[in-house]
């Protein structure tokens with residue numbers, strides 16, 4: 352039987368109240384010795400709160416005024432008997448109460464040990480436990496929502512369904528190996544290939560959410576590039592709703608890369624305004640142009656701005672050729688002025704959803720730009736509330752491993768390799784997914800995962 356553990360579960364420092372959590376078979380009896388109130392703690396019903404005082408058991412001196420909650424296992428967070436003591440906030444009083452609890456022979460919990468017990472006792476699976484860490488660490492509303500969905504177990508549900516299908520496939524193959532004369536649906540290679548293909552597609556979908564999730568958490572690195580004076584800095588200012596970059600009608604105004612985080616239609620962008628691209632003798636400007644080219648290579652998204660009121664320059668045609676293979680949008684700016692740009696040239700080179708006409712000066716077309724980016728990165732859907740996002744590196748690694756195993760199985764089927772060999776690959780995929788939800792995972796890895804938690808969680 353596991354021992355009884357305790358820890359302060361609220362942050363240290365001054366606060367309204369502080370909570371000490373105690374979990375284990377002896378928790379009710381041990382806290383009962385320290386708690387003076389109208390009844391006997393062993394006799395109270397589960398999920399009830401009681402007012403009283405924490406006392407020094409030797410002389411019954413009052414140490415603290417407290418509310419004590421009892422949650423009897425298995426109906427508790429850890430599935431063990433849990434007692435929570437809420438005392439006045441502050442460093443000294445909570446510490447005193449904790450010391451009294453520990454003096455009863457209760458052990459101080461390790462970081463994450465309550466959540467680890469919840470996992471080991473089957474209340475939550477590993478992805479849910481890991482999501483608890485993400486939830487605590489979430490720094491943005493969106494990161495928080497993604498983690499909360501995972502605490503609720505959405506990722507596990509997906510992965511368990513996938514595992515279930517793989518078990519069915521393995522059973523199907525097994526029957527075929529053991530009873531070749533048995534009257535099962537004939538196991539053609541096409542059948543295995545089809546099932547593996549479905550699994551690979553599912554895994555790809557989950558892995559794709561990892562990319563999207565990263566974008567949603569960290570922002571799309573977006574380089575605004577183009578010739579001098581086309582309105583790049585004006586665009587940054589319009590998106591930031593602030594005069595962050597200097598705007599003048601002198602070509603070559605921006606010299607350095609200027610960064611700004613903005614939120615466009617719910618999509619976070621890390622904008623980089625860059626120096627206008629041109630040949631120049633000016634040393635400072637030349638360094639700026641060099642930096643623009645680096646930003647252009649490194650960005651996740653390129654916004655190539657051109658003047659709508661003049662024909663395309665030769666360098667712009669080259670730039671279009673360069674960026675069209677990447678995630679990029681051509682912004683045809685200055686639509687408030689008479690149009691002179693060769694739209695037919697643009698349309699022949701870039702799909703229409705990646706060409707956005709706008710007037711930055713009149714702030715016309717910013718919405719359309721947001722939509723175009725949404726289509727490019729999320730296929731137009733940006734439904735974060737109901738989505739499962741894979742965000743943990745350990746999960747991504749295991750999903751990739753499972754995908755690779757299924758790809759090998761499919762290839763083996765293709766090459767007419769014996770069915771029991773193919774079975775091994777499918778089993779590997781099943782095992783990787785099992786490790787993801789914590790079904791077949793070693794003790795050291797469990798310890799490593801839970802040690803990332805804070806004390807008292």
Ligand SMILES: Nc1nc2c(c(=O)[nH]1)N(C=O)[C@@H](CNc1ccc(C(=O)N[C@@H](CCC(=O)O)C(=O)O)cc1)CN2
Pocket residue numbers: 370398422425426427428435
């Ligand atoms: N004070 C306190 N707040 C907390 C926690 C906690 O442990 N203590 N939690 C932890 O970090 C989270 C909540 N997690 C919990 C999960 C299940 C149960 C529980 O007692 N479940 C029972 C009863 C449910 C019911 O009555 O419907 C059960 O599932 O059987 C309690 C807390 C967040 N807030």
Ligand SMILES: Nc1nc2c(ncn2[C@@H]2O[C@H](COP(=O)(O)OP(=O)(O)OP(=O)(O)O)[C@@H](O)[C@H]2O)c(=O)[nH]1
Pocket residue numbers: 578579580581582583584585586597598599600601602603604605606625626627628684685686687688709710711712713
């Ligand atoms: N008419 C019109 N003028 C604009 C528009 N957008 C920007 N401008 C003007 O174009 C000029 C250049 O704007 P900037 O934003 O400094 O251009 P830039 O691309 O950053 O230029 P460099 O930093 O020199 O590369 C300024 O005079 C702006 O007011 C627009 O939509 N319509």
Ligand SMILES: [Mg+2]
Pocket residue numbers: 583584585596597604605624625626627
């Ligand atoms: Mg500029």
